[in-house]
Amino acid sequence: MTLNSKIPSGPIEKQWDSHRFNLKLVNPANKRRYHIIVVGTGLAGASAAASLAELGYNVTSLCYHESPRRAHSIAAQGGINAPKNYANDGDSVYRLFYDTIKGGDYRAREANVYRLAQVSGSIIDQCVAQGVPFAREYGGLLDNRSFGGAQVSRTFYARGQTGQQLLLGAYSALCRQVDAGQVKFFPRREMLDLVLVDGQARGIIARDLVTGKLETYTCDAVVLATGGYGNTFYLSTMAKASNATAAWRAHRRGALFANPCFTQIHPTCIPVGGAYQSKLTLMSESLRNDGRIWVPKKKSDTRAPNDIPESERDYYLERLYPSFGNLVPRDVASRRAKEMCDNGYGVGQTGQAVYLDFADAIKRLGKEIIGEKYGNLLDMYHEITGEDPYKVPMRIYPAVHYTMGGIWVDYNLMSTIPGLYVLGEANFSDHGANRLGASALMQGLADGYFIIPYTIGDYLASTKFTPVNTNDAAFTSTFSEVEQRIKKLISVNGKRTVDEFHRSLGKIMWDYVGMGRNKAGLQKALQLIPKLREEFWSDVKIVGSSNDMNNELEKAGRVADFLELGELLARDALHREESCGGHFREEYQTEEGEAKRDDEHFSYVAAWEFAGDGKTPVMHKEPLAFEYVKPSQRSYK
Amino acid sequence: MHFTLNVWRQKNRSDTGGFVTYAAKDIPADASFLEMLDVVNAELVKKGEEPIAFDHDCREGICGSCGMMVNGRAHGPNRGVATCELRMRSFQDNDTIVVEPWRATPFPVIKDLVVDRSAFDRIMQAGGFVSVKAGSAPDANAIPVPKVIADEAFDAAACIGCGACVAACKNGSAMLFVSAKISQLALLPQGHAERPQRVERMISQMDVEGFGACSNTEACEAECPKEISVSHIARLNREYLKAGLG
Amino acid sequence: MNKTSTFLQSSVGKKIIMSLSGLFLCSFLVIHLYINLFLFKQDNGQSFDVYAEFMATYPLLRPIEIILFAGFILHAVIGVWLWLQNRRARPVRYKMNEASENSPLASRATFITGTAVFIFLIIHINTFFVQSRFFPTGITMYERVAGAFQNPMYDAFYIAAIGFLSYHLKHGFQSAFQTLGIRNRKQRFLIDTIAVIFWLFIPIGFAAMPLYFLWFH
Numbered sequence A: 001m002t003l004n005s006k007i008p009s010g011p012i013e014k015q016w017d018s019h020r021f022n023l024k025l026v027n028p029a030n031k032r033r034y035h036i037i038v039v040g041t042g043l044a045g046a047s048a049a050a051s052l053a054e055l056g057y058n059v060t061s062l063c064y065h066e067s068p069r070r071a072h073s074i075a076a077q078g079g080i081n082a083p084k085n086y087a088n089d090g091d092s093v094y095r096l097f098y099d100t101i102k103g104g105d106y107r108a109r110e111a112n113v114y115r116l117a118q119v120s121g122s123i124i125d126q127c128v129a130q131g132v133p134f135a136r137e138y139g140g141l142l143d144n145r146s147f148g149g150a151q152v153s154r155t156f157y158a159r160g161q162t163g164q165q166l167l168l169g170a171y172s173a174l175c176r177q178v179d180a181g182q183v184k185f186f187p188r189r190e191m192l193d194l195v196l197v198d199g200q201a202r203g204i205i206a207r208d209l210v211t212g213k214l215e216t217y218t219c220d221a222v223v224l225a226t227g228g229y230g231n232t233f234y235l236s237t238m239a240k241a242s243n244a245t246a247a248w249r250a251h252r253r254g255a256l257f258a259n260p261c262f263t264q265i266h267p268t269c270i271p272v273g274g275a276y277q278s279k280l281t282l283m284s285e286s287l288r289n290d291g292r293i294w295v296p297k298k299k300s301d302t303r304a305p306n307d308i309p310e311s312e313r314d315y316y317l318e319r320l321y322p323s324f325g326n327l328v329p330r331d332v333a334s335r336r337a338k339e340m341c342d343n344g345y346g347v348g349q350t351g352q353a354v355y356l357d358f359a360d361a362i363k364r365l366g367k368e369i370i371g372e373k374y375g376n377l378l379d380m381y382h383e384i385t386g387e388d389p390y391k392v393p394m395r396i397y398p399a400v401h402y403t404m405g406g407i408w409v410d411y412n413l414m415s416t417i418p419g420l421y422v423l424g425e426a427n428f429s430d431h432g433a434n435r436l437g438a439s440a441l442m443q444g445l446a447d448g449y450f451i452i453p454y455t456i457g458d459y460l461a462s463t464k465f466t467p468v469n470t471n472d473a474a475f476t477s478t479f480s481e482v483e484q485r486i487k488k489l490i491s492v493n494g495k496r497t498v499d500e501f502h503r504s505l506g507k508i509m510w511d512y513v514g515m516g517r518n519k520a521g522l523q524k525a526l527q528l529i530p531k532l533r534e535e536f537w538s539d540v541k542i543v544g545s546s547n548d549m550n551n552e553l554e555k556a557g558r559v560a561d562f563l564e565l566g567e568l569l570a571r572d573a574l575h576r577e578e579s580c581g582g583h584f585r586e587e588y589q590t591e592e593g594e595a596k597r598d599d600e601h602f603s604y605v606a607a608w609e610f611a612g613d614g615k616t617p618v619m620h621k622e623p624l625a626f627e628y629v630k631p632s633q634r635s636y637k
Numbered sequence B: 001m002h003f004t005l006n007v008w009r010q011k012n013r014s015d016t017g018g019f020v021t022y023a024a025k026d027i028p029a030d031a032s033f034l035e036m037l038d039v040v041n042a043e044l045v046k047k048g049e050e051p052i053a054f055d056h057d058c059r060e061g062i063c064g065s066c067g068m069m070v071n072g073r074a075h076g077p078n079r080g081v082a083t084c085e086l087r088m089r090s091f092q093d094n095d096t097i098v099v100e101p102w103r104a105t106p107f108p109v110i111k112d113l114v115v116d117r118s119a120f121d122r123i124m125q126a127g128g129f130v131s132v133k134a135g136s137a138p139d140a141n142a143i144p145v146p147k148v149i150a151d152e153a154f155d156a157a158a159c160i161g162c163g164a165c166v167a168a169c170k171n172g173s174a175m176l177f178v179s180a181k182i183s184q185l186a187l188l189p190q191g192h193a194e195r196p197q198r199v200e201r202m203i204s205q206m207d208v209e210g211f212g213a214c215s216n217t218e219a220c221e222a223e224c225p226k227e228i229s230v231s232h233i234a235r236l237n238r239e240y241l242k243a244g245l246g
Numbered sequence C: 001m002n003k004t005s006t007f008l009q010s011s012v013g014k015k016i017i018m019s020l021s022g023l024f025l026c027s028f029l030v031i032h033l034y035i036n037l038f039l040f041k042q043d044n045g046q047s048f049d050v051y052a053e054f055m056a057t058y059p060l061l062r063p064i065e066i067i068l069f070a071g072f073i074l075h076a077v078i079g080v081w082l083w084l085q086n087r088r089a090r091p092v093r094y095k096m097n098e099a100s101e102n103s104p105l106a107s108r109a110t111f112i113t114g115t116a117v118f119i120f121l122i123i124h125i126n127t128f129f130v131q132s133r134f135f136p137t138g139i140t141m142y143e144r145v146a147g148a149f150q151n152p153m154y155d156a157f158y159i160a161a162i163g164f165l166s167y168h169l170k171h172g173f174q175s176a177f178q179t180l181g182i183r184n185r186k187q188r189f190l191i192d193t194i195a196v197i198f199w200l201f202i203p204i205g206f207a208a209m210p211l212y213f214l215w216f217h
Ligand SMILES: Cc1cc2nc3c(=O)[nH]c(=O)nc-3n(C[C@H](O)[C@H](O)[C@H](O)COP(=O)(O)OP(=O)(O)OC[C@H]3O[C@@H](n4cnc5c(N)ncnc54)[C@H](O)[C@@H]3O)c2cc1C
Pocket: A039, A040, A041, A042, A043, A044, A045, A062, A063, A064, A065, A068, A070, A071, A072, A073, A074, A075, A076, A077, A078, A079, A080, A162, A163, A189, A190, A191, A192, A225, A226, A227, A228, A237, A238, A239, A242, A243, A245, A246, A282, A401, A402, A423, A424, A425, A426, A437, A438, A439, A440, A441, A442, A444
């Protein structure tokens, strides 16, 4: 298989325009004859479903949530980037492009990223017109703030709830199309498989989570916007139900999975408290603007933080990175925190935390100003931990936050399965090995509002579709495969709960495929995961039946897929013998402990092909060419 | 900490359901209410009993999935938090805790504590939007919006659609939820063109769904995890009057 | 017409009628109290009777009387209608409901307090209005009032009813403005101040009357 990324030729500024011109169009009157299924209603899915419906396509939208508005995008806090240059600080499409390529540690496609930067301005226009209440200045114009990895202020935000407001905007556009009859929306439906007819994506099998019934949906093209796979690690900042099943099932049907090992660990999260813990809560990156990170100089120091005198504290980021200090990028901050804890300097009961201290900032600026800037975050911390961060330093620790890898897609966002498009966090496209803050929201909405509406038409207009119906062999056989799998899950009737397996997987992933990876550890993970998977299929306990709402069954199906995806993730990490972005191989670091990229050997996208159960997946390479931004080693000293 | 739970169990929509008592043992004070339920559920599964079904997802108070009556209060005794943000240290050791689903005709119980809130979606579909096609928007800064207006619109827009307002209101009224959207789009200039139709259609859908009428008891504001003010209900009323007179 | 009827049939429309009729009734209370205050004038009811006579005979007042009664009935009928609708929205009660933690009792008791006022009105209007208009016995209105209030039980009933009225208005008066969408910080202050007149001073004025006749006559 050769991967054709379909990157248009010509100068990068003209590529998207000329590509759009060359795309075939579907006659307006014919659009309603095409039926598109959009799975997922996060930023990517809701915006795609709405804008495809606006064009006149017949759209079916579904998600496992009760309402489109509950998709995980709702939880994004910080903001969304766009090079509007409202701040007059020298921003431009090219600068956003440059920052994103560099931030991604030179592992993303230039053409895609340039296009993303180009359309991102229209996203802000669109959202404002929908009534998204972005933060404004007293003059009534939009306010911007700065975010990690950029030296300009280009982040638009709505307090600490930007994702919520953007999603509600996309949701409202979706509501409008449901009202207009252009979109049929099905809540509480989980896609469990993809149906291919003559190699084309022509439908899906989904389970009605209320009645337990399996349903078949037919269509001319499928759009997956099903989010990331961070929950492979069990504990992450993702929502509890976030999962990779849709993407993984598509992968098993032939869609290549790209760069699974590129996972992002966010440095400032509330640390794990105990075994009962179900998820980790993010504390926005912005806290590092005024908070100082430190650990005691003495190992296993059990004194209360305020009893440790200044001279016995190690402000290690300020010590190691005098020029960037506490504001080093996410991957660096995370890795250093882990290193401190691994070396015995960690604090708190578990020793798996470092301090983020506001005492100096409060002394300098006063409690009031700190409250104004970070009040809601500090209150949230207080609510969760019971400790007052105005008085005691916060304890923080890195946590899995985002997955840059995903289903491989070409410039049109189509996967290697004709007619299967993948948008948002579920695809691999734009962030390379590390995502910059405020760029995921931008990508999800760019994909949905401004890219898929153009590119899908080209496929529809140039493809011959044989009529299909749910009784066709392709549908019935996939249907019964799904049915069998559910039966099999229920019939195991072992002793361990689904969560126990998920936690065990999470521990393997975190210990061996987490922030610092090495060959021996990854090989160990590659032994442990298949073993755990076997145990899962012989010892998992699911009570209740499949003909009813059954949360345990839902979770089981998802964990079963994580158990396969986790292995691929480790395999990808093992093969990539370099450190770049979120992927840190301990063997490949500079003398100062920084990531050492190997552009000569690894400047490519690793896209994995499913080869069958128990068979080693096959890797395909899409080489990356950097014509505009020349790769260089990052330094934050 | 130890607790005795008195939980509503109902197999499916048609089941009559009833309360069942469970013991929640050795719960860390820092655990959230939902994590406490996780612990109870894990034990139930081990015993071969069906776990207590409840909706949840983000577990940080933003998705609006979770929601249950905890000791007679929507989202439990604390103000301004969703059930997932409620920590067990808010209770006394050995407390008995009564846990019930939201109760309202338009929110039928699907299973245990899970209710069907799709009525909210249908209200939104009846006009909770600005009609703007992707690509047709003017520049974002073309229309300035005074900061105070934008801030007030944000306060309304913060609604997470959890339904606690309906659950707490003695009339099962959805006015706080509906008013939050009406108010947001009435405040922002972008929403002005469709104001009259929006309020009329959304209210009529709200009535069709079977929600009660507001009698200004203001329980909704007190129980709303986002502390949305009933002043938005006043604005809704005003919008409705204007639409009726206009 | 269609538009008006949908408006009136909607829950918000009905609430608006509730508030307008309620405020209309509040305005009647002011006039009614004003006239009744003449009962306290030490002229053996002469001024009061002048007013009563005028009220009973001045022809232009007939339509106003009808509007007043219609207002009462409208207010009561829609009140009951909304109450039924609201009950239908919550047929299954909570096992445990700490309503006192989130809302004042007065706001939750409007139907009960309103019904109590309604019962009072039937008796009250029968005692004075119906008896004097349709079954005149020649005694003046002042004598009628003085006579009725000689009965301590009747007085106790009045005072209780006025208590209900006070409680009804404690919530109702400000609620009417919220329903009409009049509520910003400045307006709130004004409304809450005026509300005191309605739920405190006016009821005190009314309650003083039976007590006055019981103790000083
Ligand atoms: C705490 C947190 C804070 C963040 N803050 C920021 C930020 O400030 N700025 C930024 O740019 N990014 C941020 N991100 C990242 C960003 O929020 C996500 O990457 C982005 O929202 C993903 O959107 P999506 O549409 O791809 O997927 P999601 O929003 O995850 O939506 C997935 C959808 O797919 C549906 N679905 C999934 N599987 C199935 C299935 N099998 N069947 C049916 N439906 C299915 C779900 O129901 C859901 O509707 C943050 C992430 C987290 C966790």
